Amino acid sequence: MIDKKELEKMFEFHGHKCWASTLGFRAGLIALNKLGAKRIKSRGLYAVVETGYAHGAVCFLDGLQYVTGCTVGKAAILWKPRGKLAFTLIDAKQGKQIRIAYKFNPEIRERIANTQFMKKRAQGIPPHEIPDEEAWEAVNIILSASEEELFVIGEVESTDFIPPEEILGAQQCEICGEWVSLPYIRILGPKKVCIDCAGYEEGFEKGFEGV
Ligand SMILES: [Zn+2]
């Protein structure tokens, strides 16, 4: 059962009501249940997300972040952009993970495409300007479908994932004077500086594709 109050809170967080964030919300709940895990308040779960930047329905990721607590702001989102509404939720404490992907289901796809919400989206109307009842029509398609109709749900597997270490401490860049977390300090001759002042390549370790 989907807790409608929680769903409304997710829509608040997301900024508008839509079917794709609802889909992420449902998928995240399934993953939590299968792992026997709870939404995180600080650390412990990580989501490797396959959504990218340049495709529709990426609202999926906000639903997932809200319901699992794996947010960008907890460094609990690891990017592996593939243009898919899919993710692997990792429970680092239990050493278990599960992958869930949105299923290519022509019937669901057609029902969503025929909603007023999607017709208006196709005309370029932003989602927050679409009336609530039209957004709910699309959301309800996702809520009323079965898990099997919506998702490819993987097995719970063991994982050897090692969570990124949280390194405390920071210092001032000796060129620009800004506050820099220690792992991002670079050595430039005698100086300790930030990456921008060092002129080094960016050091994103986690597959940030850049746009
Ligand atoms: Zn949305």
Ligand SMILES: [Zn+2]
């Ligand atoms: Zn600097």
